[in-house]
Amino acid sequence: MNKNTTTSTENLYHLNGKISVKQAIPFGLQHILAMFVANIAPIFIVAAASGLSTADSASLIQSAMLIAGIGTLIQLFPIFKIGSGLPIVMGISFTFVSVFCYLGPTYGYNAIVGAVLVGGIIEGILGLLAKYWIRLITPIVAATVVTAIGFSLLSVGAASFGGGSGSETFGSATNWILGTFTLLCCILFNIFAKSYFKQLSVLFGLIMGYIAAVILGAVDFSSLEGTSIIAFPQLLPFKPEFNINAIISVTLIFLVSATETIGDTSALAAAGLNREATLKETSGSIACDGFISALSSVFGCLPITSFSQNVGLVAMTKVVNRYAIGAGAVIMILAGIFPFFGSLLATLPDAVLGGCTLMMFGNIVISGLQMIGKCGFSQRNITIAALSLSIGIGFTQVPEIFDIFPQIVKTVFAENCVAVVFLVAILLNLVLPKNMEAAPAASDESADA
Structure with a gap:
């Protein structure tokens, strides 16, 4: 391997290499x-709950690919103050699914x-003004939210491994074989492959x-029939x-989504760049989430936010190159312009995806725990992390x-365990005394005296 090739390979682990x-x-x-x-997946769920046609769903998927690709490029290469400059991948958020499944049948x-148009603009503005409120998100709060994101995704990975929630073949032998085979392929390749x-x-x-x-007949190619080659x-x-009711509900979820974005941004900086995210990066990341979601609504689509799954991939591979x-x-944008390409990618079975994502999601948990460790295991930090995680994860079960x-x-x-964890962590961070260790130390000295 010559020097130029080696340098190019090393640049994969550098943001601007x-x-x-x-x-x-x-x-x-x-x-x-x-x-x-x-x-x-969220598009299919919300479209079905809202009574949209198959043609409408296909159109929304096409729009989602295009806008997610544009949003990812803006995150990577910011415009004005919108975008983080970090390797964040954007996608349709699951966070909004439950509220949309209620609003769709109720209000249409x-x-x-x-509501997405208004809520997205509000989140975007909050992102631009983050310097006035971001101090509430201390390192221990961010670390706890990242850990919660990882834990919340474990069931998503398990559901995919089984064949996808609601699947008629969920937990079948075929899905077990595909998930296990895929996971083993990932592990063995990582062990025996060389270099990058x-x-x-x-x-x-x-x-x-x-x-x-394909060999086991688990891939459904019927969705490719009649698919246009190119369409805008x-x-x-x-x-x-x-x-107004829909706007209030969705705006509240946008605030929850913003906390997840803060967690994603913190996790990316910690796991991929071995440092804390800057105020500028966090502010730009939230602003991009909001304004891109507003743009998505113009195309009739759902909110586009930072995708936690890809944070796990960065944490696993350490490849952060923009x-x-x-x-x-660019591939996502092409999938939005060439529907056939997007439909072909959509035939990837859930069980195969689940086999790959288990390790990725576990890496987010580990990244969060490492962030907590860097904050220090003071009594105050332990109380914030332990109580917010136990309430957030426990209550939502x-x-x-x-x-x-x-x-x-x-x-x-x-x-939504991330929302509960965030709320409890913020409240504890505000009300707990800064010097929780001081009182026991004083009492010990009194006892010695």
Whole structure:
């Protein structure tokens, strides 16, 4: 290997390093394949709940790919103060699914579009003004939220491994075989591959798992029939309706989403760059989430936010190069312009994806725990982390505990452990004394006297 090749390989682990196109494409493709199925799943769920047609769903998926690709590029290469400059991949957020499944049947899909437009603009403005409130998000709060994000994704990975929630073949022998085979391919490739190829273990696992799925007849190619080769998303396919109840509900979820974005940004900086995220990066990241979500609504689509799955991939591979992730953004844009390409990627079985994501999501948990460790295990930090995680994760495992609260509270918190963890961590950080260790020390001295 010559010196230039070695330098190019090392640049994969540097944010602004120069790499070749042949290196960028596989790493970009790996990021997109790792999130593609999870990216379009919320659209199917919300569209079905809102009574949209199959053609409408297909159009929304096309729009989602285009806007997510544009949003990812803005995160990578900021415009004005919008964008973080970090290797953040954007996608349709699951955080909003529960509230949309309530609002769609109640007020109609047009009310969802109007609420996303308003809520996105509000989050974008909050992002630009982050310097006035971000001090509330101390390192221990951010570390606890990152850990919660990791734990919240473990069940998502397990559900994918089983074949996808609601699947008629969930937990079948075929899904177990595909998930296990894919996971083994990832692990073995990571062990035996040389040089930077080790970091392509997820891509290798996805490809081998897909081939195995085709052999086992687990890939449904029917969705490719009649798919257009090229088409452009339509502006305002759904006329926005501004319902105050829908706007309030969705704006609250945007605030929850902003906390997840803070966690994602912190985790990326810690796991990929071995440092804390700067105020500018966090502010730009939140602003991008909001304004890109507002743009998404113009195309009739759902909110586009930072994708935690890809944070796990960065934590696992340590590949943070903006040009490598940018290649993935270009692939998403192509999927939005060439529907056939997007439909082909969508045939990737859930079980194959699940086999790859288990390790990725576990890496987010470990990153969060490492961040907590860097904050120090003072009594105050232990109390904040332990209590917020136990309440957030514990209470959302039994959502009936929220039945005494109004519907809007249940919608926001009952099944969203990240939101509960964030709220409890913020409250504890505000009310707990800064010198919790001082009192026991004084009493010890008195006893000695």
